[in-house]
Amino acid sequence: ALEDGLKKADADPSVKAVMICGENGKFSAGADIRGFSSPKTLGVALGPIVSLIESSEKPVVAAIEGVALGGGLEVALGCHYRVAHAKARMGLPEVTIGLLPGAEGTQRLPRLIGVPAALDMITTGKHIPATEALKLGLVDEIVEENTIEAAIRLANKVIGQPLGPRRLSLKPVPKLPNMEAFLQEAQVKVKRQARGFLAPELCFQAVQAATQRPFAEGVRRERELFQVLLSSGQAQALQYAFFAERAVHRWATPGGINLLFIIFDSILLLSLGLGTMGQGIVTSLVKANIPVVALEQNLEYLNKGRKAVMVLLEREAKKMEGGAQKLDFHNPARLQFTVDFNLLHDVDLVIEAVFENMALKKEIFHKLSNICKPGALLCTNTSALDIDEIASATSRPQQVIGTHFFSPAHVMRLLEIIYGRHTSPSAIATAMQLAKDMKKVGVVVGNCFGFVGNRMMFPYVEQAVFLLEEGSRPEAVDQVLEDFGFKIGPFRMSDLAGLDVGWRSRKGQGLTGPSLPAGSSARQRRGQRYSPLPDLLCERGRFGQKTGKGWYQYERAGGRTATPDPWIHGFLSQYRDTHRIETRYIDQEEILERCLFSLINEGFAILAEGIASGPEHLDVIYLNGYGWPKHRGGPMFYASTVGLPRVLAKLQKYSEAHPDVPKLRPSAFLKKLVAVGNAPLKEWMSYLSRQSPKL
């Protein structure tokens, strides 16, 4: 249509200028991402159309409203002028779906805004607001009112002016005094951050080509690189992740009810507990423009918490344009700190974020149930505790729901939303809406120990520790998983989170500590293999970063630079001697497979139990809360790319070698999917006889 329109306009002498706009207040979100999975729909190449726009003999003005992303922005770059609405956002986000701008955007953008800014936009895929686009010279004008009228005004003004200088393909790339050095440094940075993710590196190469070759050759290079990415497999993983994230917004209850309404006109939210988690939650709420009261049990904790929240908010405000004014967090109508439980009467929604202790949580929920107004929703921030048991302390279990935030809560996007046996659909809908307002990805899951994310994490960490018993070292295991794409491996993660957290939980479960029955075997619990290694470290005061020693050693207590610790190496060999374990060499493949496949195996069990309604939900949780590398699409998608028969065969092999490790025993659901012929991921759930009984 664009091509036809342009040709008609060019041929019609009564047309003096052309204006291109989108429909319904949106310029364009770019190519249809679904089209990339079918080569047929890629038939129409956008690049030549962009060139056609640029070569028009009549001035073409883009009127950008809403978004101009990807191919949308590339179309705008072909125009001779760009007018944007002040609220519009622009970007070349192709890298986030594993691609690069394939319609000449990598060649035009650096010519317009210079190499540093273009590289930044293209390799990160970030969306920038119109005000920033104006500063960069990406748009010629921004308007508060009618963009289309403004674009037409500009078009009328420029009729008859020479178009040569406005054709980006004819412009040279602006020179930098130190272009070589700049590019070298930028490439190192891109590579370091990509950790196996191809698209940023190829985006870099395409922009580099713009600095080294004439426009037409640069375009050829861009097309070659685009094809490499298109067939890399990473693009499919990222595009799957894009749609998976949107699919988790669609949730249903046992009767198929899916309520999408907010039950409160205006929310006054109360955050209870101002520890690290509470501080992050309050910061996110203020950022989401939700009036919030932060409550602590005593003044000492309150003042400490208030100070920390203020530091976080100041920092957030600095990142935003007009941040302090927008956040307005010194205004008591927006944010109050109190120790007065009477304020609970007026709040619509409570997020409790006290210490992870069942007795304490029950006591608080009993109190909340007595004080809060009848409609108030009561959320508990917990990473593993039973929502039904917490709800049983109230007279309104239908209004109790789990909201598992991830630390730091003002940064991490994931919010696991856990419904109990009595949680009402409107409570789920409200929690989902809250997630959306807080710009988080809410995923509805069922109630079980560890919910989805942590439940899948337990066997992964368990395998990592077993590998140490058998002959590996923390740094070797971490390296394999970091090479796979995780930001940090399980041991560095454990040091960061604090080894004492798990120790406390194991003591609570009677797996270690004083409640462990006398005479228990060191490496067996309840008939299963158990590793006391983490407990032994904790007994020696090695809690991780906070004590300067854990699985690694650090420069000081609270230090962040992990270095392999010879003490740990000696300790491990002594441990193996004590327990007569023969040290063996464990290769990278075994490390990777045992850690990942045990996690994936638990995912299949979760799906079969109806704790989550589809593999996409598990993947979205892992991508947004556990640092799973995005270009691998999430654990369940990864399993589908490895092939379920291979995952099954490997689990069978490892399970035979370790018969006392139940988490290596292949799940019945995985076996079934292999038996039916390696079913594709989107069909998995149709092979469950009872679908999502808990949702």
Ligand SMILES: CCCCCCC[C@H](O)CC(=O)SCCNC(=O)CCNC(=O)[C@H](O)C(C)(C)COP(=O)([O-])OP(=O)([O-])OC[C@H]1O[C@@H](n2cnc3c(N)ncnc32)[C@H](O)[C@@H]1OP(=O)([O-])[O-]
């Ligand atoms: C020979 C080679 C030729 C190559 C040519 C290359 C051209 C070019 O370089 C490549 C591209 O443009 S790549 C593209 C680069 N562009 C991007 O990567 C932009 C990706 N999109 C976004 O970032 C966000 O969706 C927006 C900011 C646009 C809206 O955010 P919001 O307001 O929170 O809304 P929301 O919930 O997010 O979306 C609403 C609905 O729209 C759907 N949908 C949206 N975009 C889609 C798309 N492009 N496609 C399909 N569907 C798309 C979305 O799934 C959802 O559907 P549902 O059924 O209701 O679930």
